[in-house]
Amino acid sequence: MKIRLDRTVCDGFGVCAKHAPGYFSLDDWGYASLIGDGTVAEQDHDPVMRALFDCPVHAITEIGDRKPDVVHPSPGSTDDPAENLKTESNEAQWGFTR
Amino acid sequence: MKTSQAAVITVATSPGCQPRLLGEQPGQAREDLAAYRGLGGYRPLPDADALLGEVESCGLVGRGGAAFPLAVKLRAVRDNGRVAAGTVVVANGEEGEPASIKDRWLLRNRPHLVLDGLRLAAAVVSADCAYVYVSDPESARSVEAALSELDSAPLRGITVSLLAVQPGYVAGEETAAVRKINGGPAKPTDKPPRPFEAGVGELPTLVSNVETLANLPYLQHYGSAAFRSQGTLLSPGTFLATITGAGRPPVLYELPHGLPFTELLALHGVSPDQVRGALMSGYFAGLLNQRVLESTLDHETMRRLGSGLGCGAISLITDDCPVAVAASVLAYFDRENAGQCGSCFNGTAAMAAVAGALRDGVATTEDLDRLRRWSVVLRGRGACATLDAATNVAASLLDQFPDEVAQHLDSGCQGCSRGAFRANRPYEAEAVRQA
Numbered sequence: 001m002k003i004r005l006d007r008t009v010c011d012g013f014g015v016c017a018k019h020a021p022g023y024f025s026l027d028d029w030g031y032a033s034l035i036g037d038g039t040v041a042e043q044d045h046d047p048v049m050r051a052l053f054d055c056p057v058h059a060i061t062e063i064g065d066r067k068p069d070v071v072h073p074s075p076g077s078t079d080d081p082a083e084n085l086k087t088e089s090n091e092a093q094w095g096f097t098r
Numbered sequence: 099m100k101t102s103q104a105a106v107i108t109v110a111t112s113p114g115c116q117p118r119l120l121g122e123q124p125g126q127a128r129e130d131l132a133a134y135r136g137l138g139g140y141r142p143l144p145d146a147d148a149l150l151g152e153v154e155s156c157g158l159v160g161r162g163g164a165a166f167p168l169a170v171k172l173r174a175v176r177d178n179g180r181v182a183a184g185t186v187v188v189a190n191g192e193e194g195e196p197a198s199i200k201d202r203w204l205l206r207n208r209p210h211l212v213l214d215g216l217r218l219a220a221a222v223v224s225a226d227c228a229y230v231y232v233s234d235p236e237s238a239r240s241v242e243a244a245l246s247e248l249d250s251a252p253l254r255g256i257t258v259s260l261l262a263v264q265p266g267y268v269a270g271e272e273t274a275a276v277r278k279i280n281g282g283p284a285k286p287t288d289k290p291p292r293p294f295e296a297g298v299g300e301l302p303t304l305v306s307n308v309e310t311l312a313n314l315p316y317l318q319h320y321g322s323a324a325f326r327s328q329g330t331l332l333s334p335g336t337f338l339a340t341i342t343g344a345g346r347p348p349v350l351y352e353l354p355h356g357l358p359f360t361e362l363l364a365l366h367g368v369s370p371d372q373v374r375g376a377l378m379s380g381y382f383a384g385l386l387n388q389r390v391l392e393s394t395l396d397h398e399t400m401r402r403l404g405s406g407l408g409c410g411a412i413s414l415i416t417d418d419c420p421v422a423v424a425a426s427v428l429a430y431f432d433r434e435n436a437g438q439c440g441s442c443f444n445g446t447a448a449m450a451a452v453a454g455a456l457r458d459g460v461a462t463t464e465d466l467d468r469l470r471r472w473s474v475v476l477r478g479r480g481a482c483a484t485l486d487a488a489t490n491v492a493a494s495l496l497d498q499f500p501d502e503v504a505q506h507l508d509s510g511c512q513g514c515s516r517g518a519f520r521a522n523r524p525y526e527a528e529a530v531r532q533a
Contacts, residue, residue, distance in 0.1 A: 007481050010440060027476065097305075097483070098195075098271060
């Protein structure tokens with residue numbers, strides 16, 4: 001199972017981090033971010049689903065099998081130092097994608 | 099140097115640099131279809147896959163700020179489009195970065211170069227629907243005029259639509275562009291999905307900066323080896339650099355990647371002795387101290403310095419206090435963030451408050467500790483990279499200018515007490531124009 005958290009929807013109730021602290025971290029103001037890429041281990045299914053259902057603003061959704069063929073690019077070969085300039089998962093580190 | 103009559107932006111190239119983007123006679127007037135065709139534009143494209151191969155060989159990386167390899171993005175959109183039965187291409191010219199002018203210059207002066215690049219990218223990903231996304235009214239008029247000049251032949255069945263939106267820092271983020279085209283507000287969405295997975299109309303979408311696209315006609319004409327004849331191995335080709343600050347009017351340069359920073363200073367008429375540091379990549383990559391003088395202008399070098407070349411906007415800090423500059427930029431983020439993610443609207447407000455207090459000589463050690471912690475833990479906590487930009491500014495201030503920070507904490511800053519640098523849009527290249 002894979003989940004996504006829409007942080008533009010999160011209202012900082014913090015219920016998710018109470019149910020599944022290994023998957024959701026809260027900032028100083030109580031707003032959540034996902035820990036990891038949203039992939040949920042089999043044994044953690046129940047607490048994460050509880051977080052999903054208990055979120056008062058429905059910021060957490062289950063994703064995954066809808067588009068199995070979608071290609072996710074990763075730039076460059078491993079000996080290319082430019083590869084770390086940007087990937088789809090590290091915008092935090094390397095840029096405002098315009 | 100020549101001054102563009104339409105927009106009064108001074109443009110120049112470095113000695114020996116063969117301009118590919120500014121054109122041979124930059125800034126004379128808007129280049130019309132006949133003039134662009136006269137330079138060999140809108141060449142027939144018999145084999146789109148071969149062009150993709152050339153994009154791969156030439157190593158072109160995106161010029162919107164993220165420096166993502168264009169070939170990787172093109173291939174992902176093309177391949178995803180085969181599953182989704184369609185793709186869309188968006189030329190992103192909504193230059194929300196106040197210290198940058200390059201995209202507006204291209205759209206105002208060389209709209210056909212951008213449209214040529216757009217139709218080449220559309221051919222590579224097999225898109226029959228394309229958008230030009232802008233906020234600058236003069237850019238919109240220029241693109242509109244260029245589209246009306248075009249008969250359908252060069253576009254070969256590609257429908258190109260122009261969308262002009264209200265300007266804003268976040269409006270140019272790629273998911274904000276997609277959301278706006280889809281009928282929503284011009285504000286970012288959280289990821290996934292990224293536009294290459296599901297974008298305009300849920301179709302795989304290539305959102306590409308207009309300068310990135312403007313490189314494609316040159317590549318098609320001359321090939322990847324010629325493309326690499328300027329620039330470095332990892333940052334091939336030339337790039338557009340908006341240079342602001344140092345008490346001088348902004349200048350738009352086309353420079354080869356890898357040019358020593360000091361050569362840019364010489365070109366700009368600024369002595370290295372005057373330079374205290376620089377604000378890099380518009381407001382995104384934060385501050386560099388005098389170490390910037392040892393740098394070369396390419397992505398790999400800037401990354402090694404813990405900064406970034408990004409969109410090529412560099413603001414030179416000479417007389418201004420770096421603490422006050424950081425405070426102004428953080429205050430800008432506090433005002434201009436999308437107001438969507440709690441970590442961002444709280445985090446930018448909190449960091450701006452501490453930086454402002456530091457500038458005004460009323461911050462405490464505890465405040466600084468909090469700023470340091472936020473600059474680390476808030477990274478990556480927003481749907482777009484606005485919060486990351488703010489953390490970059492805060493972290494780089496503390497890292498690059500520890501003496502100035504300590505001085506503000508202890509005895510205050512003489513310069514700031516005489517009248518601190520305060521700008522709503524620090525080092526703005528041009529006053530914002532509303533549509």
